[in-house]
Amino acid sequence: MKNFNNYVEKNRKENLKFESIVVHGANGVDPTTGSISYPIYQTATFKHHGLEKTDPYNYSRCINPTREELERTMCILEEGNRAFAVTSGMAAVSLVTSLLNPHDHIIYSDDVYGGTYRCVNEVLEPYGIESDSIDLTDLDLLKKTIKPNTKMIFIETPTNPMMKVADIAAIAKIGHEIGALVVVDNTFLTPSYQKPLTLGADIVVHSGTKYLGGHNDVVAGIVVVKDEQIGEKLEIQMYINGAGLGPMDSWLLLRGIKTLALRMTKHSENAMKVANFLRNHPKVEKVYYVGFEDHPNYATTIKQTTGFGGMISFRVDNLETVNKLLTKVKLVTFAESLGGVESLVTHPVSRTHTEIKEEIRQALGITDTLLRLSVGIEDADDIIADLTQALE
Numbered sequence: 189m190k191n192f193n194n195y196v197e198k199n200r201k202e203n204l205k206f207e208s209i210v211v212h213g214a215n216g217v218d219p220t221t222g223s224i225s226y227p228i229y230q231t232a233t234f235k236h237h238g239l240e241k242t243d244p245y246n247y248s249r250c251i252n253p254t255r256e257e258l259e260r261t262m263c264i265l266e267e268g269n270r271a272f273a274v275t276s277g278m279a280a281v282s283l284v285t286s287l288l289n290p291h292d293h294i295i296y297s298d299d300v301y302g303g304t305y306r307c308v309n310e311v312l313e314p315y316g317i318e319s320d321s322i323d324l325t326d327l328d329l330l331k332k333t334i335k336p337n338t339k340m341i342f343i344e345t346p347t348n349p350m351m352k353v354a355d356i357a358a359i360a361k362i363g364h365e366i367g368a369l370v371v372v373d374n375t376f377l378t379p380s381y382q383k384p385l386t387l388g389a390d391i392v393v394h395s396g397t398k399y400l401g402g403h404n405d406v407v408a409g410i411v412v413v414k415d416e417q418i419g420e421k422l423e424i425q426m427y428i429n430g431a432g433l434g435p436m437d438s439w440l441l442l443r444g445i446k447t448l449a450l451r452m453t454k455h456s457e458n459a460m461k462v463a464n465f466l467r468n469h470p471k472v473e474k475v476y477y478v479g480f481e482d483h484p485n486y487a488t489t490i491k492q493t494t495g496f497g498g499m500i501s502f503r504v505d506n507l508e509t510v511n512k513l514l515t516k517v518k519l520v521t522f523a524e525s526l527g528g529v530e531s532l533v534t535h536p537v538s539r540t541h542t543e544i545k546e547e548i549r550q551a552l553g554i555t556d557t558l559l560r561l562s563v564g565i566e567d568a569d570d571i572i573a574d575l576t577q578a579l580e
């Protein structure tokens with residue numbers, strides 16, 4: 189197994205701060221040429237140097253230097269020992285859930301991204317894996333839901349779109365008592381603000397499409413693990429399913445990550461202003477933002493994260509306001525996805541969460557008057573002015 193401990197140790201020894209690591213990545217410059225921008229090794233295959241020689245690189249489905257630099261960098265940022273860069277966030281979720289076997293049981297957040305819900309219901313369930321989706325902010329409920337065959341607890345925190353915050357350390361403790369793997373989807377806060385592996389989780393997944401890439405120009409996924417044996421299993425899976433991220437997309441992610449810390453600060457500052465604006469708007473009934481002190485899980489947020497991020501959901505007074513807002517916004521774009529520099533607004537019921545059954549959506553509060561806003565890094569006053577005219 190490739191072990192990235194040397195890189196992790198090097199960064200720890202040099203005592204580099206997060207803001208420096210994101211800019212320089214694991215290697216800093218290309219060791220062979222001195223190129224400041226890490227090269228894009230756009231090749232499918234590599235020359236063998238002789239029958240007796242073991243070459244570090246052979247075939248890009250299995251290993252590619254640009255992807256490797258991204259994986260090492262993510263290892264350092266998430267404080268793991270092994271990372272995998274794959275073709276999408278869903279490829280990352282699929283890779284991790286491939287650790288489960290028929291008759292195993294997975295418990296997952298009730299209000300996860302629709303694609304994760306679909307993965308459980310349309311891939312894992314038919315494959316013979318049992319599942320329960322529950323409110324993971326309720327630890328008693330978690331304990332009651334555990335079965336002798338529970339092998340994985342999959343946490344999304346904050347959840348998409350209801351912004352519920354689960355206590356990662358407490359769930360990890362409960363999960364480990366029964367020998368289950370604890371997985372955290374860290375897409376919304378990124379290691380800038382939340383490091384699940386340091387809180388006891390075993391595996392972190394990301395939609396790299398979102399804040400890591402940061403520019404709405406690449407689809408990617410990341411998995412980071414602590415344990416070597418789990419890393420080895422995932423490595424084999426990755427060779428087989430062939431979902432390794434291509435060199436160009438790996439480079440785009442590396443470039444995006446350089447500004448991750450800066451962007452997260454601006455996303456959060458803007459989101460706080462926009463959330464407060466929305467909260468005081470007469471057509472807005474409720475705002476879901478983890479940075480509000482009266483958010484039901486604020487104590488957990490403060491305990492385990494260092495920032496609030498740029499995601500807000502809000503409920504407006506009626507469907508007419510939803511329609512008006514989505515057609516009238518100019519600076520903000522009505523589009524799926526999140527985490528990029530551009531502000532995007534979406535309608536979870538008709539876009540990102542269509543696969544979740546109507547009664548479940550209603551129970552969770554994902555109704556047709558709910559909107560999800562990914563606050564970009566434009567000027568906050570411009571975003572607020574745009575929303576003001578769109579809500580008129």
Ligand SMILES: Cc1ncc(COP(=O)(O)O)c(C=O)c1O
Pocket residue numbers: 276277278279301303344348373375376394395396397407408409525
């Ligand atoms: C929290 C979360 N996890 C995973 C995914 C899936 O990522 P991708 O679209 O890159 O496959 C998404 C996509 O929106 C997401 O929001």
